Amino acid sequence: MSKLLWQGLLAPLTEPAPLADAEATAALRALGRELGAATRRRLGRSLAIRELDAGSCNGCELEINALSNAFYDLERFGLRFVASPRHADVLLVTGPVTLNMREAMERTWRAMPAPKFVVAAGDCAVGCGLFTASPVCVGAAEKVLPVDLRIPGCPPDPTGLLRGLLSLIEANQ
Amino acid sequence: MTEGVLTALTGAAHTARWPRVAVVAATWEELGDLLAAGTVDLVSLWAEESVVHAALREGTATAILSVNATQGRFPSLGRHHPPALRLERAIQDLTGLVADGIPDGRPWLDHGRWAGGTGTSYEFLPVEGEGLHQIPVGPVHAGIIEPGHFRFTAHGETVVRLEQRLGYTHKGTAGLMRGADVSHAARLAGRVSGDATVAYAFAFALAAEQCAGIAAPARAQWLRILMAELERLANHLGDIGAICNDAAFAILLAHFGALRERVLRASSAAFGHRLMMDAIIPGGVARDIAPDGVAAIEALLATLHHQLPRLVRTYDETNSLQDRTVSTGIVRAAWARQFAAGGFIGRAAGRDFDARRCGAYGGYDELAFDVPVLEAGDVNARVWVRIRELEQSMTLIAQVLQRLRAAPWQPPIPLPAREGEGVALVESFRGDVFLWLRLSPDGRVAACHFRDPSWFQWPLLEAAIENNIVADFPLCNKSFNCAYSGHDG
Numbered sequence: 318m319s320k321l322l323w324q325g326l327l328a329p330l331t332e333p334a335p336l337a338d339a340e341a342t343a344a345l346r347a348l349g350r351e352l353g354a355a356t357r358r359r360l361g362r363s364l365a366i367r368e369l370d371a372g373s374c375n376g377c378e379l380e381i382n383a384l385s386n387a388f389y390d391l392e393r394f395g396l397r398f399v400a401s402p403r404h405a406d407v408l409l410v411t412g413p414v415t416l417n418m419r420e421a422m423e424r425t426w427r428a429m430p431a432p433k434f435v436v437a438a439g440d441c442a443v444g445c446g447l448f449t450a451s452p453v454c455v456g457a458a459e460k461v462l463p464v465d466l467r468i469p470g471c472p473p474d475p476t477g478l479l480r481g482l483l484s485l486i487e488a489n490q
Numbered sequence: 491m492t493e494g495v496l497t498a499l500t501g502a503a504h505t506a507r508w509p510r511v512a513v514v515a516a517t518w519e520e521l522g523d524l525l526a527a528g529t530v531d532l533v534s535l536w537a538e539e540s541v542v543h544a545a546l547r548e549g550t551a552t553a554i555l556s557v558n559a560t561q562g563r564f565p566s567l568g569r570h571h572p573p574a575l576r577l578e579r580a581i582q583d584l585t586g587l588v589a590d591g592i593p594d595g596r597p598w599l600d601h602g603r604w605a606g607g608t609g610t611s612y613e614f615l616p617v618e619g620e621g622l623h624q625i626p627v628g629p630v631h632a633g634i635i636e637p638g639h640f641r642f643t644a645h646g647e648t649v650v651r652l653e654q655r656l657g658y659t660h661k662g663t664a665g666l667m668r669g670a671d672v673s674h675a676a677r678l679a680g681r682v683s684g685d686a687t688v689a690y691a692f693a694f695a696l697a698a699e700q701c702a703g704i705a706a707p708a709r710a711q712w713l714r715i716l717m718a719e720l721e722r723l724a725n726h727l728g729d730i731g732a733i734c735n736d737a738a739f740a741i742l743l744a745h746f747g748a749l750r751e752r753v754l755r756a757s758s759a760a761f762g763h764r765l766m767m768d769a770i771i772p773g774g775v776a777r778d779i780a781p782d783g784v785a786a787i788e789a790l791l792a793t794l795h796h797q798l799p800r801l802v803r804t805y806d807e808t809n810s811l812q813d814r815t816v817s818t819g820i821v822r823a824a825w826a827r828q829f830a831a832g833g834f835i836g837r838a839a840g841r842d843f844d845a846r847r848c849g850a851y852g853g854y855d856e857l858a859f860d861v862p863v864l865e866a867g868d869v870n871a872r873v874w875v876r877i878r879e880l881e882q883s884m885t886l887i888a889q890v891l892q893r894l895r896a897a898p899w900q901p902p903i904p905l906p907a908r909e910g911e912g913v914a915l916v917e918s919f920r921g922d923v924f925l926w927l928r929l930s931p932d933g934r935v936a937a938c939h940f941r942d943p944s945w946f947q948w949p950l951l952e953a954a955i956e957n958n959i960v961a962d963f964p965l966c967n968k969s970f971n972c973a974y975s976g977h978d979g
């Protein structure tokens with residue numbers, strides 16, 4: 318059975334790495350949130366990501382989940398999703414931050430140890446998207462937390478997400 | 491409409507599928523008894539300003555009853571029929587109307603944070619007994635899933651009670667639709683629940699076309715069904731893999747996840763977007779299938795035919811998996827009936843309902859397919875219904891590809907600006923999405939209501955988890971996969 322199980326999953330599916338988004342890398346560097354050498358050494362090329370749905374339609378979550386499938390295989394880049402914010406370096410936020418999720422979002426961020434980054438994924442988290450006029454949404458993620466990187470798209474596809482996240486690693490090297 | 495109490499209630503035989511009839515409060519009270527007796531199913535319940543509407547089904551007959559809320563009050567149906575409760579609580583939150591006699595009037599979507607509020611504390615139902623402890627979980631969960639709160643009361647390892655609290659992702663979507671033009675509102679409908687974006691856009695388009703008195707061109711109808719079935723494939727594949735993963739059998743997640751990715755890639759090749767968002771529009775579809783789209787989908791079908799059987803065999807023959815899924819999280823047939831629970835949750839517990847067959851919308855009546863129904867109601871039955879539905883979707887897609895050959899491309903039909911009401915019931919992968927729409931004379935949206943299948947599924951999860959161990963909750967939850975955003979609106 319084990320042969321059957323592995324068949325077709327290994328080598329042929331996983332695709333070559335996309336390039337980091339050079340513009341995003343440059344923008345991140347320009348942000349001036351350069352890390353000290355010691356921190357850089359500690360983070361290395363590895364980042365732990367805590368995903369946070371702040372009111373998304375779940376479309377963004379579907380594509381973020383896809384990063385873990387055999388085609389994209391996120392973990393080979395040293396990127397990994399973690400359950401607890403206490404283990405996370407990156408808060409990956411989706412959705413137009415609803416009023417009902419604002420506090421949970423702030424508390425999740427506060428639970429993360431420094432240094433920490435916030436990535437806004439999807440048009441909603443980047444700029445509130447179609448929900449801009451909603452009286453029950455706060456709006457873009459940056460209205461609540463300092464955002465380091467924006468990955469647009471509705472939803473961003475896995476390649477777009479990967480390029481963004483890789484630029485975060487590049488910028489910290 | 492067939493003869494029945496619904497016909498008697500609405501007063502006369504109607505030709506429309508969903509006649510809407512104004513009734514007096516006394517009739518509304520009577521309705522409560524009929525719902526409680528199980529004579530009539532509650533399809534949805536919503537309100538606009540001072541009118542409350544109930545969408546109902548009795549066998550093949552369907553109708554909407556509307557009652558005026560005099561001085562802001564209307565008789566509670568939830569008092570007689572628990573499935574109405576959360577919908578009534580939502581009505582109270584969103585409109586300020588009061589459901590008279592509601593046995594549980596706690597806010598539901600409103601967390602006390604709107605209009606400058608800083609949040610109110612929420613009274614969970616009391617649970618008393620020796621040796622009980624509580625486990626609060628969420629709104630932020632461990633995985634990459636939507637937010638909601640679960641309050642478990644456990645006795646040792648056994649769940650004695652689960653109480654859900656939802657509403658975290660409420661975005662005011664229906665409110666944003668009011669006054670919007672139809673194409674903008676259609677985009678909003680496609681973002682009620684991203685995993686069912688096709689189903690919602692489909693439902694919105696059908697309702698809008700009904701308002702305007704037009705029908706989409708034949709080719710567009712086939713393309714819509716093609717997209718709806720691709721969406722079903724993608725979700726069923728992804729979820730079956732995830733369920734196996736929650737039963738600690740990760741290799742099937744890897745396989746099913748790869749198949750899901752293949753569906754999304756074929757969808758993208760055919761329709762230019764992996765989830766096919768905004769591809770269905772009122773009046774037709776945004777564009778024709780791409781020239782190489784048919785080949786991409788045929789290749790996908792070939793891969794699925796080749797790979798699915800051995801994966802299904804692995805699921806079926808792995809004892810450690812079966813040990814987790816068989817007899818876990820049982821939904822009783824009586825609950826599924828009472829809540830008129832749709833989708834694989836209802837069908838895995840003996841409720842033989844599928845809007846594609848019972849509503850026969852959009853061309854499904856011309857296609858051959860089975861509606862698999864099982865009785866056991868456990869995690870395993872829900873998995874098997876979805877496996878069988880994968881097979882049915884594949885045959886539907888093959889039939890649609892045939893039909894496309896004889897249906898030439900026609901651009902979408904512009905909607906004439908006119909007043910009207912429309913109703914659609916569309917079978918999403920999760921179950922029937924109900925959508926009601928009213929357009930004003932200038933063709934803009936006057937009001938829209940959508941009811942995700944999850945409204946009648948979430949409460950069954952509370953019941954199904956009782957007496958299961960806490961560690962089996964993720965597995966049960968995944969086997970339901972109810973929507974948060976879809977529910978919260």
Ligand code: SF4
Pocket residue numbers: 372373374375376377411412413438439440441442446470471472473681684
């Ligand atoms: S960006 Fe698009 S896919 Fe993501 S949450 Fe917003 S509406 Fe949904």
